[in-house]
Amino acid sequence: MTTIDTSAQTRADEVLVPAPRPQKRSFLDSTPAKVLLPAIVLATAIGLWEISVQAGLVNPITVPAASDTFIALFEMMQTEYFWAATWLTLQETLLGFAVGSSLGLVIGALTGTFKVFRTAIWPFVVAFQNTPRVALAPVFLTWFGFGMTSKVVMAAVICFFPVVINTVAGLASVDDNARVLFRTYGASTPQTFFKLTLPTAAPISFAGIKTALTLALLGAIVGEFVGAAEGLGVLVKEFNFQLEVASGFAVVVFLAVIGLVLYGLIELLERRLITWQH
Amino acid sequence: MASIAEVREPVLTGERITLHRVHKTYSAGEQPVLKDINLEIEPGELVSLVGPSGCGKSTMLKILAGLIDFEAGEVAIGDQQPQEGRRDVGFMLQQAVLMPWRSVRENVKLPFDIAGLKGQDVEDRVDQLIELVGLDHAVEKSPWELSGGMQQRVSLARALALDPKVMLLDEPFSALDEFKREHLGLEFTHMHEYMGKTTILVTHSIPEAVMMSDRIIALGAHPGRVVADVKVDLPRPRTAGLVGTSRFQEIAQEVREALVGEDGSIA
Numbered sequence: 001m002t003t004i005d006t007s008a009q010t011r012a013d014e015v016l017v018p019a020p021r022p023q024k025r026s027f028l029d030s031t032p033a034k035v036l037l038p039a040i041v042l043a044t045a046i047g048l049w050e051i052s053v054q055a056g057l058v059n060p061i062t063v064p065a066a067s068d069t070f071i072a073l074f075e076m077m078q079t080e081y082f083w084a085a086t087w088l089t090l091q092e093t094l095l096g097f098a099v100g101s102s103l104g105l106v107i108g109a110l111t112g113t114f115k116v117f118r119t120a121i122w123p124f125v126v127a128f129q130n131t132p133r134v135a136l137a138p139v140f141l142t143w144f145g146f147g148m149t150s151k152v153v154m155a156a157v158i159c160f161f162p163v164v165i166n167t168v169a170g171l172a173s174v175d176d177n178a179r180v181l182f183r184t185y186g187a188s189t190p191q192t193f194f195k196l197t198l199p200t201a202a203p204i205s206f207a208g209i210k211t212a213l214t215l216a217l218l219g220a221i222v223g224e225f226v227g228a229a230e231g232l233g234v235l236v237k238e239f240n241f242q243l244e245v246a247s248g249f250a251v252v253v254f255l256a257v258i259g260l261v262l263y264g265l266i267e268l269l270e271r272r273l274i275t276w277q278h
Numbered sequence: 279m280a281s282i283a284e285v286r287e288p289v290l291t292g293e294r295i296t297l298h299r300v301h302k303t304y305s306a307g308e309q310p311v312l313k314d315i316n317l318e319i320e321p322g323e324l325v326s327l328v329g330p331s332g333c334g335k336s337t338m339l340k341i342l343a344g345l346i347d348f349e350a351g352e353v354a355i356g357d358q359q360p361q362e363g364r365r366d367v368g369f370m371l372q373q374a375v376l377m378p379w380r381s382v383r384e385n386v387k388l389p390f391d392i393a394g395l396k397g398q399d400v401e402d403r404v405d406q407l408i409e410l411v412g413l414d415h416a417v418e419k420s421p422w423e424l425s426g427g428m429q430q431r432v433s434l435a436r437a438l439a440l441d442p443k444v445m446l447l448d449e450p451f452s453a454l455d456e457f458k459r460e461h462l463g464l465e466f467t468h469m470h471e472y473m474g475k476t477t478i479l480v481t482h483s484i485p486e487a488v489m490m491s492d493r494i495i496a497l498g499a500h501p502g503r504v505v506a507d508v509k510v511d512l513p514r515p516r517t518a519g520l521v522g523t524s525r526f527q528e529i530a531q532e533v534r535e536a537l538v539g540e541d542g543s544i545a
């Protein structure tokens with residue numbers, strides 16, 4: 001095939017792209033800075049915490065020293081009941097997340113795709129979204145009992161809404177021009193869904209799923225606070241009742257780590273699945 | 279249906295386009311957006327539609343692409359009515375509308391994917407298209423890594439993918455800055471001169487219309503109707519130097535005068 005020789009002409013549109021100028025990279029943009037500075041902040045915070053307890057600025061009965069907290073955590077990690085509680089809370093969280101976010105995806109997809117669903121369901125989504133859903137925890141305890149189920153339901157209910165809302169928003173974000181383009185190619189409804197709608201909605205929907213995982217942990221803990229025999233939430237409550245504040249704090253620190261790890265894992269999954277976000 | 283192997287060599291004649299007494303109103307009681315439009319576009323001709331907003335130039339393009347209906351009249355591309363998904367009609371918009379999850383190559387391949395075509399022939403054709411628009415150095419890049427002009431080149435390659443006989447261009451260069459716009463316009467003109475696809479270009483730039491077209495249809499608004507049909511008898515291949523010639527200026531002036539008072543505010 002003969003091609004048109006355009007090489008003699010100036011490629012105006014490329015000439016106009018500014019050549020990358022050697023930028024002065026600030027120290028703050030470098031990797032050492034990004035690790036070092038937060039580390040300094042953390043160390044300072046822990047240091048201030050330790051010093052203020054040791055110096056008697058706060059009551060050590062209500063606020064344990066940083067060192068006592070970490071010792072308590074270390075000791076707890078040698079016990080069986082701690083890991084049993086961790087495993088239970090994790091199960092509640094992940095089951096609640098799985099149920100809540102899958103339901104959220106289904107309801108969100110229906111609401112975002114079919115006008116009849118949108119008209120019928122959307123007002124209730126908005127209403128429930130603005131209701132403090134943790135208030136339902138005692139109700140779920142009555143309905144589903146002291147065991148795991150009431151916590152799974154609480155976690156599911158909390159993490160359901162961000163997924164619904166983000167999925168609907170994602171589906172609504174499909175560019176009208178892109179729809180027109182697909183029509184000119186005579187794309188079928190499934191083709192338009194899989195080649196256009198789904199990839200457009202995925203990043204926004206996934207942002208909701210990320211929020212949902214963090215919220216599921218919150219839901220499980222709240223459920224345990226309201227009434228449970230086991231779990232990390234129960235441990236926090238019990239230790240505080242018994243004025244073992246160092247152990248109570250230790251569990252909170254551990255919960256923070258769990259939250260971070262879960263978030264890290266889901267972000268890893270996001271990067272795997274949605275490679276076109278930048 | 280032509281296979282890819284058959285359409286690899288460019289088709290040197292496009293289809294004839296006819297509009298006969300076409301009438302289109304968007305809502306009852308309003309002025310028709312197109313009123314009694316009669317137009318005959320020869321195979322291989324490049325015709326520009328110019329006019330104020332509301333003159334129905336984009337509507338006419340959408341009718342030809344089969345995207346919207348019209349109340350009365352007859353429209354034909356070749357011997358068939360306009361229809362969505364006709365492989366012999368290529369469509370290009372003001373925005374490049376590239377899929378960010380697809381590379382340059384994958385974006386150009388999209389029409390083949392939708393048409394269910396694959397194989398080595400398709401791969402070769404995609405390579406040729408990318409070379410044709412001068413993006414062979416950016417094949418694996420993602421759309422956000424490209425400048426506006428380069429994005430529009432991808433869009434052009436995609437519009438050419440199934441080797442249509444008719445190209446419908448809805449202000450394809452108007453989102454670009456003046457310099458790039460002129461350059462890409464001229465480059466498209468040269469491709470057109472080589473490929474001979476019947477082309478309708480909607481533009482609001484009179485100089486662009488003069489530079490690229492064989493004919494300029496000036497449309498008035500409220501109701502949308504043809505106010506002038508100006509032949510552009512400048513020599514081909516067109517070159518940037520033509521802008522300075524008196525003939526170029528005369529044609530531009532003729533179109534401008536036909537549009538006086540048609541700024542859309544005057545009914």
